[in-house]
Amino acid sequence: MSALPIKNENGYFEIRMEAIGGMGANLAGKMLAEAAVIHMDLNGTTFSSYGSEKTGTPLKAFVRLGPGDEEIAIGGPVVNPHILVIFHTILRDILPVTSGLIKDGIVIVNSTMTPAEAKEFFDLPGGHIYVLDCDKIVIEEKVKINTVMMGAITKVSNFIEPDAVRKAITKGLGKFGDKIVQANIKAFERAMNEMQYEHFDWPEGMDEIPIAKVTQKIGYMNAPLGGAILNPGNTIDRDVSGSRAGWIPVWHEDKCTHCGICETACPDLCFTFEKGVDKNGKEGMMNRGIDYQYCKGCLKCVSVCPVDALTKEKEADFDVDKIRRAKTF
Numbered sequence: 614m615s616a617l618p619i620k621n622e623n624g625y626f627e628i629r630m631e632a633i634g635g636m637g638a639n640l641a642g643k644m645l646a647e648a649a650v651i652h653m654d655l656n657g658t659t660f661s662s663y664g665s666e667k668t669g670t671p672l673k674a675f676v677r678l679g680p681g682d683e684e685i686a687i688g689g690p691v692v693n694p695h696i697l698v699i700f701h702t703i704l705r706d707i708l709p710v711t712s713g714l715i716k717d718g719i720v721i722v723n724s725t726m727t728p729a730e731a732k733e734f735f736d737l738p739g740g741h742i743y744v745l746d747c748d749k750i751v752i753e754e755k756v757k758i759n760t761v762m763m764g765a766i767t768k769v770s771n772f773i774e775p776d777a778v779r780k781a782i783t784k785g786l787g788k789f790g791d792k793i794v795q796a797n798i799k800a801f802e803r804a805m806n807e808m809q810y811e812h813f814d815w816p817e818g819m820d821e822i823p824i825a826k827v828t829q830k831i832g833y834m835n836a837p838l839g840g841a842i843l844n845p846g847n848t849i850d851r852d853v854s855g856s857r858a859g860w861i862p863v864w865h866e867d868k869c870t871h872c873g874i875c876e877t878a879c880p881d882l883c884f885t886f887e888k889g890v891d892k893n894g895k896e897g898m899m900n901r902g903i904d905y906q907y908c909k910g911c912l913k914c915v916s917v918c919p920v921d922a923l924t925k926e927k928e929a930d931f932d933v934d935k936i937r938r939a940k941t942f
């Protein structure tokens with residue numbers, strides 16, 4: 614029977630994944646728990662918590678592991694994780710994702726930042742910080758991020774057996790065929806070898822990152838009477854950029870004829886059109902670019918542009934904030 618390296622006061626080792634619906638964190642939790650229970654003789658539970666929309670909204674996936682000869686007696690969310698996994702940096706602006714991390718805990722972040730930059734970005738007090746450019750692996754191996762993160766979790770846990778996880782991936786994804794399984798196993802292996810790591814001293818006297826209470830900006834207590842919509846374009850607070858899988862459309866002004874076809878194809882009306890004058894001096898609505906806040910990276914616009922004024926590019930190669938053309942509503 615495998616032994617847990619550290620346990621909390623209840624006798625468990627706990628992992629919390631902070632992700633966005635559609636990234637596969639729920640399935641990652643299931644495959645990790647299956648690896649531990651079926652192939653390592655541990656006990657384990659896993660479940661996820663997400664909004665009604667599922668895809669595109671923040672999601673938490675929990676894995677709780679215990680000794681094989683003791684039942685798991687707790688069913689609640691993981692509040693004080695030993696390993697905290699952050700699938701997308703955008704989550705920092707939406708939820709207190711680092712809430713409750715244990716003293717000197719392990720954090721894995723999908724990012725091109727250095728560990729020191731990730732520490733500052735997430736305002737982490739210290740701990741074992743790993744960063745991994747998961748999106749690069751996702752693009753190159755044509756997989757979802759979940760098996761990449763499983764490789765990272767397996768490596769940093771120091772007790773989850775890689776072979777047990779390989780077996781769980783093979784079974785979990787087997788219905789999609791051997792090619793998909795092999796691509797995911799390769800992504801899993803790469804993750805174990807491509808992380809950057811740094812340890813930062815944890816401040817004296819701090820037991821954990823304080824647990825943050827999540828409060829909704831608008832709920833049943835403070836929603837306007839009669840369901841009034843106060844702002845036209847009321848999705849102004851929404852940011853769906855976390856739904857992108859490593860690719861963005863890039864607009865090339867010099868080629869654009871302002872025909873508007875991209876806007877009609879875009880499910881999220883991401884393009885910013887303003888009154889202007891075209892090359893022939895004729896007045897009309899001119900395309901000024903993309904508001905990436907609303908762009909989920911489906912690339913429908915790229916496929917419909919008749920003059921190649923939109924191209925499919927790797928998001929990591931661009932500073933999206935700099936090329937974004939924000940809507941003014």
Ligand code: SF4
Pocket residue numbers: 864868869870871872873874875876900917918919920921922923
């Ligand atoms: S479809 Fe292409 S040419 Fe037409 S407005 Fe969009 S980017 Fe410009």
Ligand code: SF4
Pocket residue numbers: 861862878879880881882883884903907908909910911912913914915
């Ligand atoms: S990639 Fe999809 S969501 Fe983004 S601008 Fe193009 S059509 Fe719209």
